[in-house]
Amino acid sequence: MAILHEGAIPVRPRARAATLLFALIVTLIVAPAARAEVEHPRQQWLRDSTAGLFLHWGMFTAPRHLDCAAWERDVTEGGWTADYWVDEARKLGASYIVLATFHSRLGYARPWPSEIPGSCATKRDLLGELVTAGKAKDVRIILYMTDDPQWHNEQGVETLDSAAYSAYKGRQVDLTTRAGFGMYSYDLFFEVMEKYQDLAGFWIDNDNDYWEQNKLYEQIREKRPSWLLSNNNEDTPIMDTVSNEQKTGMTPAYDYPQAAWTPMPRLVEADYKLPTTGDWWYDGGNHPVDVRLSTGRYITNAGSSMKSLMAETPMVNGRFPPQQEAFNAFMSTWVPPIKESLQGTEGGGYMYGGMRPGFWNDGAHGVITVSRDGAKVQYVHVVTRPSTDMVRLRDNGYRVTRVSDLRTGEQMRFSQSGGHLSILGITRWDQYDTVFKVETADRQHFYDQSTLKATASSSREGHPATALVDGSFQDYWDSDAQLPVSVTLDLGRARKASYLAVNQREWSPTYARETFGRPEDSARIKDYRVYVSDDGKRWGAPVRAGALPSARGVQAIDLGEQHARYIKLEVLNTWAGPQAPRFVRQLQIDEIQVAHGYPLSPATPVPLEAERQQRSGAARLAPCAACSGGAQVTGLGGGSRNAITYREVTVAAAGDHRLQIDHTTAAATSLSVSVNGAAPIKAAVIGDNAAVPADTALSVPLRAGANTITVFSDAAKGPGVDRIAVAPLPPTSYVPKTTMTVDPSGLQWAGPGQQSLKVSATLRLDVEDALDQVELAPAVPAGWTVEGGPATAATMRLGQTLEGTWTLTSPPGQDVASADIPIRASFQVLGRPNTVTRQLRVRLRPADRVFMREAEDSRNQLGSAGITNCGPCSGGQKVRNLGGGPDAYVLFENVTVDTARQYTLYIDFTVNGERSYFVTVNGEPPIEVKVSGVGNNTPYTTSVPITLRAGANTIKVHNDTATAPDLDRLSLG
Template identity: 60%
Template sequence: MSALNRRSFLTSAVAVSAALTLGGALDSLPAYAAAPANRPGRAWLRDARIGLFLHWGMRTVPEYTDVEAWEARVTGDGWSAGYWVDEAIKLHASYLVLASFHSRLGYARTWPSRIPGSPRTQRDFLGELIAAAKDKGLKVVLYMTDDPQWHNESGFEYLDSAAYSAHKGQSVDLTTRDGFGMFSYDNFVEVMADYPDLAGFWIDNDNAYWEQSGLYERIRRERPEMTLSNNNEDTPIMDMVSHEQKSGMLPDYDYAAATWTPLPRLAEGCFTTAGRWWYNGTDNTVNEALTLRRIISNCGASIRSLVAEGAQHGGRFPARTEAFNNAAKTWLDGVWGSLRGTEGGGYLYGGLQPGRLPDDGFVTVTVDRDDPTTQYLHITTRPSGDTVEVRDNAHTVRRVEDFRTGRRLAFEQRDGCLTVSGITRWDPYDTVLKIRTAPRRTVLIPPDGITATATSSASGFPAANLVDGDFTTYWDAGDTIPVSVTLDVGRVRHLAYLALNQREWSPTQNRETFGRKEDSARIKDYRVFTSDDGVTWSQEPVAAGVLESAKGVRFIDLGVRCRYARLDVDSTWAAETVPAFYRKLRIDHVGVATHHPRGGGRG
C-alpha cells in the first residue's frame, strides 16, 4: 500500500471494523450507511482516471421504433464489442458505462431480458461487451434510468404497461415513477443474477420505489463487489457521486470548481466531447482542447472523467469522434506517467497549490501515490511569461524538470513560493513539470504542537478537528458567521502563514444545477489578530482581506511572532438567497508554518 493512502485507508478500516463490531455483518447496517472509500473490490474505481460513457440506443439517428428492425440494423452494420473496448483504451479509460436503457434513447435493454415492458434485444450486446472488456482488463458498468417521463417523446410509446402488468399479475402503469420504479427494479435484479462480471451500476438519480424496496441494500447483499454511482446526488450508500455536464467555470475546463464532493469520497465528472448533451450518433464537432484539459484538471482534484461519446447504430463512432480518440491516444500517451497512480495535489494528499497564477496562468497538481516526494505541475493555461510561480505549501523542492524531455529547469524557492524559469517548450494543452521534494514538510507545526478552539461549533464537529492531521474529520461553524478560531502553538514563536483546506462540499461560485441553487460556503472576509498570552490581542489585524473562493489549499500570510493567532471570519461567499450554503462554513484542516522553505537549483 502506498504511503499516501495509508492514513485514509486506516481511517476507513477502523470505521468498517467498528461497524462490523456493532452491527454484525456489513449488510445489517441501517439503510444509507456511508459507503467507505476503501470498500473491498473498489481498488479499480479508486485507481481509475477516465471512463467512456457510451450513449447508444433505438433513438440513435435514424430513430427506430421496432426493436427487431433495430437489432438487425446493428448486426448488419457490423457491431463489435471489441471496437468500443479498443476506443476506450485509446482514451486510457479503465471502464465503460453503457447507456442504452436511457429515457431519451428508447429504454432499450440490450440484453435478452425475460421481463416485458420496454424494447429488448435477442442478441446479448451487454454480455458481449462485458466479455470483451474483461479480456482487455477493463470494467463495464450499466447505466440505469429512474425516469419514465420521456416514454413517448417522439410520438411513439416505448413502454408497454399492459405486457408488464400481465407479467406481474397486477396493474402497473410504467409511465408513473412508482410503476417504472418497479419495472426497473426487476431489471436490476435480473442483470445482477445473469452477469457476474458486470462491475456495477451508474444510476441516473434515485427512485422512491427503489429506496422503499431496499434495492441498494439488496445489491450490497447479493453483489457486494459491485460499485454504485449516482448522478448529481450524494446517496451515502453509494460509492461515487457523478457530476454531470458542468459549465460556467472560469477557466471553462476547471470542472472541480463546480463539484461538491469532499475527499476521500469518490467523485466523477461526466461531460461530453462536444455538441448536445446526449448523443444520437451524429458527427458533432469535438472540442479537443476543452476535453483534454478537463481530464487533466479532474486528475488534479482526484476526480474521474467520464467522457461521453455517442455511437452510430453499427457501434462505430462518427468520424470526428473517432479522429479525436486517435489524437487523444497520442497526446495522453505523452503525459500518462504524470496521471496514472496519482492523486490531486493541494488537498488531503499534500502537494503544491493548484489554481490561478499571479500572471494569468492556471495550474493543477498531481502527487504520486507510491512516492509522495514526486509531484507533477500541470500548466493548463500558459502564464504571460516564461516563468511559473506557485505556492509551495511547505514542500522543500529539490529538483524541477520538464516531464516530457527530462531537461532540468532552474528554480528558486522563497517567501512561500516556487518560481520555475527557463521554460521554452510549451504544450498547447498541458505543460508538465516534474517536481521532486523532500520527504517531510518540516516547516509545519505538527498536530501535537497546536490546539484550536472556536466561538461556535456544530455538535460532533469541534474545532479540535482543524488541527488533528486527519482530513476525514472537519470543523463545522454551526451556521454561525461571524465566527472566530483561535490557534495556540504552545509558545511564542515565528508564524509565517496559515494554510487552510476548507471542506470541498460546495462549488466555488453561485450557480444552479438542474434547478438546485448552489454557492460557495468558503471564507470571504477575514482578519487575523495575534497575542502572546491569549488575553491581550493586537489592536490592528496582522492580516486582513478577501480570501479567494477556490478549490484546494489557500494561504493567509502572517510573518509575526506570537503564541496565539485568532482568525476572525466576518463573512462567507454564499448569498443569503442560497440557504443550503449560506453561513455554513466547514474547514477540514488548518496548517501553521513557522517559516518558508528556501532553496534553488540550476537548469
C-alpha cells in the same frame, strides 16, 4: 441521463414521507456503515483510474427505430462489435465504459435477451459481448439504469408495455407511473445480476421510491458486493460514486472541479459530453470536439481526484462519428507520455498533500497531481500557460530538489523562496498541458498537529474546533452558521509563526451560477483578520487583514515574522450570498496548519528581484522571509533620490506591458515608476503588514530589447519592494470576474399609470485584479428619471463590494412602456475601460391582472429550490427543483391587493407528466393544484380561487412530499 442536465442539483429531495422516514432511520441506526461506503476495497480499481467512456446508444439513436427487431437487425448488419468500443475506450485512457441503452430518451431498450417483458430487448446479447470484450482488455463495464418513465411515448409510439408486464407479474401494473416503472426496473436489476457476474456495477440516474422502499441497493450490496454503484447528482451514502453532470460556465471553461460539491475522499465523476454541440446520443451530426476544452477537463479533473466520464455518441453500427474518432486517436498518443502523472495519483493541494492548484502567475492556470507516497513526487500541470517564460506557484512547504519536463525529460532551472516555487526559463510549451515533474525531499517548517490545540467561538455539535488540528480530513470544524466567527490556535508556548495553511472543506462550488438548478456559491472564507497574543487575552491590532479568493485547494495566509503562543483567525464573512440558502453563513474547515518558515533554495534567483538591482540614496537591503529571495529593499520614501533601478528589463516587442510590483507596507502609501527616463507614473499601493508582500499592477510603455525602470516613492515613507515582473497586457477582451446582483431582479410587471421603482445593485470583485475608477449606476430610457447618484470607488480589490440604490420613475401622464434598463458598472483595468451590465426589464401588467410576479424574482424566497433558464418562459427563467421536501418552495411575500375578497390565482408552469402543487395563502391550510403537461420547455397555465386580505399577503407554492412542477410566475385576476 436526466433530461435537463444543467439544472441538476447535488441532493434531490426524496419523493415520499415514507422515504424520508426510512432515510432518517438509516442515518440514525447505521451511520457508521453508511460512512464506510465512502472508502471501500471494491473501489480501488476506480480510484486508480483516470477516465471512463459514457455511451448513450439505443433504439432512438439516429436514424431512430420504432421497432426493436429492426433496430437490432441494423445494429448487427452494420457491423457492431464490442471490441471496437473497448479499443476506443483504451485510446482515451478510460478504464471503464458506462452503457446507457436502457434510457428514457432512447426507447428503454435492453441490450440483452430478457425474460421480463415490458420494453425493447435484443435477442443478441450485446451486453454480454461487451462485458467479455472488456474483461479481456481490462476495461470494466457498468450498466446505466434509469428511474424515469415520463418519456414513454415521446416519439408518438408507446415504448413501455404495461399489459405484457402485468401478465408476467400476475397483477395490474402501469409502467408509465413511477411506482409501476420502479417495480419493473427493480426486477431488471436482479435479472442483470444473475446473468452478468463480470459486470462492474450500475450507474443509476437518480432514485425511484420503489427501489428505496424495497431496499434495492442493500440487496445489490449483498448479492454483488464487488460491484460499484454510482448515482447521478446525488450524494447517497450507500453509493460508491457521485457523478456531476455537464457543468459549464467556469473560468477557465475547462476547470470542471469548480462545479464539484463533494469533498474527498468521496469518489466523484465529472460526466460531460465530448461533442461540443448536439445531444448526448448520436442525432445524425458529425459534431466537433473542442480539444482544448476536453483535454483541460481531463487534466483538471485528475487534479481533484475526479474521474472524467466522457460521453461519446456511437452511431447505430457502434462506430463513432469521424471527429470523435479523431479525438480518440489524438488522445492515444497525447496521454501516454504523461501517464504516470494521471494514473495512480491524487489531486494535489487537498487531503493528499501537494502544492496549491489554481491561478498562478501571469495568467497561468493549472493543477497538481501527487504520488501516493506522501507527495514526494508532484506533477505541475500547466493547462493555461503564462504570458512569460516562468511558472510561479505556492509551494505549501515542500522542499523541492529537482524539476524536469515530464514529456521531454529536460531538467529545469528553479528557485524557491517566500513560500513559492518558480520554474524558470521555459521554452517548450505543450499546447494543452505542460507537465513538470517536481521531486521533493520533505515538507518543512510545519508544527506537528498533535502539539496544537484549537478552540472556536462557535461550533456545530459533532464538528468541534479540535477537528482543525487532528490531522484528519475526514473530520472537520463547522461554525454552526455563525458569522463573524473566530478560531484560536494554541501553539503550547510562544513560538515563531510565518503562515497558516488552510484547507477548507470542498463541499460547495467555487462560483455563483444560478443555472445549476439553483443559485450556488462558495461557502469559503472571504474577509478575514488574524491576531496574535502571548496570553490569549490581549490581542492588539490584527497582524493581517484581507480577503481569500473563492478557490479550491489549500490557501495560505502569510503572517510576517510573528512570535506568539496564540493565533486567532477571525472570519468576517464567506463568499456565499442569500441567493444560496444551502451555503450562506456556513463555514467548514478541514485542517489549519501553522508554519514557522519557508523552504529556501536561492541558488537560481527569480528574475527582477529588488535586492539584486542598483540602489541609490537611502534605499537599502532588508530581510523579508516571505519575499522572493528572502529579502526586500526598503527606504524608498522621499522622492527619486532614494530608488531602485532595473537596467535590463527586456521584452521582445515594443508596446504597453503589464508591470507588477510586489511590495510590502503596513499602511497605504504610493509608488512612482519611471520607464526609460520618462515622466514617472504614480500608483497608490495598499498593504497591512510590512513583512508580507502584496502587489500592484500598472500599464507601462516599453521598447523592444532592454529597458530601464526606476522605482521610488514620493511619500514620506514608501513601501518596501520585493520584486517586479513584466508581462504582456491581457487581451483587450479580458474583463476581471465580478458578480453583480440587482434587486429586484429580472422582469418586473408594473401597473397602469406612472410608476416608481426602487432598485439597488451590488458589484463584487471576485479576482485579484484591481479595478480603478469604478462607477455603478442605472442608464434609464428617455423620459425616465433617476433619484440618486452613481455609486463610486477609486479602486476595488479582491472581495470588495460597491453598492448603490436609486428610485427610477417612468414618464408622467402615461402607462409604463416596455423598457430594458441596464444597471451598469464601469471601471478601468490597467488603464483600459471596461463595463459589466445586468438588465432590469419592465413591462406593463396585462389589464386583466391586479398582480403579477416572476417566480425567479429576488423578492421571493426560494428555499432550496433554484433558478434555471427557460427560453419560452416569461422572463426567460423559471424556478425548478420544487417539492420533494419542506425546504423546496417559492414564497411570494408582499402580494398586495386593495380589497379583501376572492381572487383567481393563475399559475404559469412547465411539467412533463402529472404532478401537484400545494398553494398556502397566509399560512392557511394548503390547496392542492393538480397539473399535467408534456415537455419541460412548454409553458402551461392553470388557475385556482384563493381568498386574500387587503394589503400584503403571502403565497407559498410547494409540495412537501413529492416533486412539483417547475414554476414560471404567479398572477392574480
